[in-house]
Amino acid sequence: MTQIMNPSSVSVSTSGAAAPADALNPEQLAAVEHGCGTSGESCGPLLIIAGAGSGKTNTLAHRVAHLLAQGADPGRILLLTFSRRAADEMSRRVRRILTRNEAARPWLAQAAIAWSGTFHAIGARLLREYAGQIGLDPAFTIHDREDSADLLNLVRHECGFSAKNRRFPQKATCLAIYSAAVNSRAPLVEVLQASYPWCAEWQAELRQLFRAYVEAKQAQQVLDYDDLLLYWAQMVADSTLGGEIGALFSHVLVDEYQDTNHLQAAILLGMKPDGRGLTVVGDDAQSIYAFRGATVRNILDFPGAFDPPARVLTLERNYRSTQAILAAANAVIALASERYTKNLWTDRATGERPRLVSVRDDADQAAFIVETLLARREEGLGLKQQAVLFRAASHSARLELELTRRNIPFVKFGGLKFLEAAHVKDMLALMRWSENVRDRVSGFRALQLLAGIGPKTAARILDNVCAAGEGCGLLEDQPVPDGAREAWQGFVSLMDTLAGRVAGARPAWPAEFDLACNWYQAQMSRLYEDAAVRLLDIQQLARIAATYPSRQRFLTELTLDPPNATSDEAGLPLLDEDYLILSTMHSAKGQEWRAVTVLNVVDGCIPSDIATRNEGEIEEERRLLYVAMTRARDHLDLMLPQRFYVSQQQGMGDRHVFAGRSRFIPNRLLAHFDQMSWPAPPPELQGSPDSRQKAIDLAAKMRGMWD
DNA sequence: TGTTGTTCCGTTTTT
DNA sequence: CGGAACAACA
Numbered sequence: 001m002t003q004i005m006n007p008s009s010v011s012v013s014t015s016g017a018a019a020p021a022d023a024l025n026p027e028q029l030a031a032v033e034h035g036c037g038t039s040g041e042s043c044g045p046l047l048i049i050a051g052a053g054s055g056k057t058n059t060l061a062h063r064v065a066h067l068l069a070q071g072a073d074p075g076r077i078l079l080l081t082f083s084r085r086a087a088d089e090m091s092r093r094v095r096r097i098l099t100r101n102e103a104a105r106p107w108l109a110q111a112a113i114a115w116s117g118t119f120h121a122i123g124a125r126l127l128r129e130y131a132g133q134i135g136l137d138p139a140f141t142i143h144d145r146e147d148s149a150d151l152l153n154l155v156r157h158e159c160g161f162s163a164k165n166r167r168f169p170q171k172a173t174c175l176a177i178y179s180a181a182v183n184s185r186a187p188l189v190e191v192l193q194a195s196y197p198w199c200a201e202w203q204a205e206l207r208q209l210f211r212a213y214v215e216a217k218q219a220q221q222v223l224d225y226d227d228l229l230l231y232w233a234q235m236v237a238d239s240t241l242g243g244e245i246g247a248l249f250s251h252v253l254v255d256e257y258q259d260t261n262h263l264q265a266a267i268l269l270g271m272k273p274d275g276r277g278l279t280v281v282g283d284d285a286q287s288i289y290a291f292r293g294a295t296v297r298n299i300l301d302f303p304g305a306f307d308p309p310a311r312v313l314t315l316e317r318n319y320r321s322t323q324a325i326l327a328a329a330n331a332v333i334a335l336a337s338e339r340y341t342k343n344l345w346t347d348r349a350t351g352e353r354p355r356l357v358s359v360r361d362d363a364d365q366a367a368f369i370v371e372t373l374l375a376r377r378e379e380g381l382g383l384k385q386q387a388v389l390f391r392a393a394s395h396s397a398r399l400e401l402e403l404t405r406r407n408i409p410f411v412k413f414g415g416l417k418f419l420e421a422a423h424v425k426d427m428l429a430l431m432r433w434s435e436n437v438r439d440r441v442s443g444f445r446a447l448q449l450l451a452g453i454g455p456k457t458a459a460r461i462l463d464n465v466c467a468a469g470e471g472c473g474l475l476e477d478q479p480v481p482d483g484a485r486e487a488w489q490g491f492v493s494l495m496d497t498l499a500g501r502v503a504g505a506r507p508a509w510p511a512e513f514d515l516a517c518n519w520y521q522a523q524m525s526r527l528y529e530d531a532a533v534r535l536l537d538i539q540q541l542a543r544i545a546a547t548y549p550s551r552q553r554f555l556t557e558l559t560l561d562p563p564n565a566t567s568d569e570a571g572l573p574l575l576d577e578d579y580l581i582l583s584t585m586h587s588a589k590g591q592e593w594r595a596v597t598v599l600n601v602v603d604g605c606i607p608s609d610i611a612t613r614n615e616g617e618i619e620e621e622r623r624l625l626y627v628a629m630t631r632a633r634d635h636l637d638l639m640l641p642q643r644f645y646v647s648q649q650q651g652m653g654d655r656h657v658f659a660g661r662s663r664f665i666p667n668r669l670l671a672h673f674d675q676m677s678w679p680a681p682p683p684e685l686q687g688s689p690d691s692r693q694k695a696i697d698l699a700a701k702m703r704g705m706w707d
Numbered sequence: 708t709g710t711t712g713t714t715c716c717g718t719t720t721t722t
Numbered sequence: 723c724g725g726a727a728c729a730a731c732a
Binding site: 082083118119120121129144145225226228229288289292391392393394414415427451452453454455456457481483501559561562584585586608610611620624 | 708709710711718719720721722
């Protein structure tokens, strides 16, 4: 027996916000030991339904450690997680368990999981390795969503769909439709009917557009996010290649399975048709990525996809939250129209009930939060143990202002637009075009950085370069307007150097990045009024670039795993510094804190009024609130600003709506909460709940006018 | 014709 | 703030 299975081995967690004790309960233990002969091949498929806070990550980490202890090869384990951060966390835990058992199995203490990351990152890695066998250039570049939309836009233009008719869907909509069809593996007609009925009339044109889009991507050797999954799925659908790739891995473990889509399920089935060695973990009540094609059907249909069906284990014991918090969260999810299979329970103390805090507006909301978090810090709860969650990244703007004013450090997760900033995209376009000269979107952007070169000239140059095939030194001969002639020489020599077209002169990474920086800096003052501010971002990008071993790795990993946190300071805060966490609800997945505050728990915000078009969207918003609430261990505050600003910008006056409490917390759930107002209302207003009720009805009426 | 400047508008969540 | 559509300049 390994120490893993000994229930008396309780480890004390060192970091405060850490996992439950490492001792495993019977269900967790069953999950850890499932199917363990020595070789993974004898191990049937396993589905673990793991409720919020049920020690899911811990269980999965123990399972991996156990497999290794049983002789599995760490180089043949594939760990698919939802984010890079989750992958790192899982590896860290596995290592911790192995280190603890070092005395028994010293040779495992250094074991590292070779294959761990997101579906997209693993897909990119496999595709580069197998590029030769599937007719792909191993130096393909990867487009993020904006690049993909831009390419689609170019194609749309070429197809003649843009100018003629105003009513043709916008590029972002086109991409969303395309992506939905790919990820759900559904025919275009169905996608249009189900989700984009107002675009149904364009079905034929969209089909034509998508075909041209695919051709363009192939001609340019660029892949978009969906392609990373699609090519992978096609690859393993081929029986020879599928068998070969499947055999790379003795075990495939997938976390957050409720947030995968049909395409991802097909990949798993392609690699492991009989399910042997396959373990998936998830919680149907926490499915919050339907907008990305994720479907809860994956997890529900998983057992039946195999013969004999997969074993199903359920983890219902919650180690995270107090009774009171769990009761409130359970009550919220119990109102969901779909029934969920499990009931979370805990034997933690009852604790204080979650609070519904009414404040007048955004400013009071920020003030209350700052006051509360400082008070908690006085009581010994560090800032890092506290988090503020919100539906949309912009909702924390007022709070960020207040935190900055009071000198309280914070780190914000989600909604980051670092890679969307024009100047960052400029630099990346330069780098990417030199990596892949056929990448038209990058070239198009890079060329227009020059004064005197606009869309027309850029397009003509790209056509010429493309027509000439693997062109060397071609750039020099391109016809450019007289105004651009002088700058052109500098640009050409930069691009030739970066692309290695100058004999033996391609500088080592990251020196070539600095080279491009120098050239770009000269353009910045002309391109942007606030060049000085933007320069700081470029320097930040240079620091990031220096942490990657090569240009290709830099470009790939930055696209697949963009820096996802910002803070009020330029760099990342020092690790030992205390800081508050701000996060979108989506980015909070899998995390936990001692104290959690949720902003704007009002209708229109959660559910977002933009996401109430159909029942499915509303249900997803409900689960989102459930996810947010179940992040809390000891303290949970839900904020109810009575005025909710429609526009986040100061300059636009005070357009606001009178907001009502979220529909997900109807009156009959109020018993689960403590209600309070802040600042405390003056005496004469106390005991008149009517006034608030009125505001709610009024708001509904105003909205109803436009139904 | 093609580039640059101006104005107005909208703004979820993310690999 | 960035994108798109339109207007005005070389």
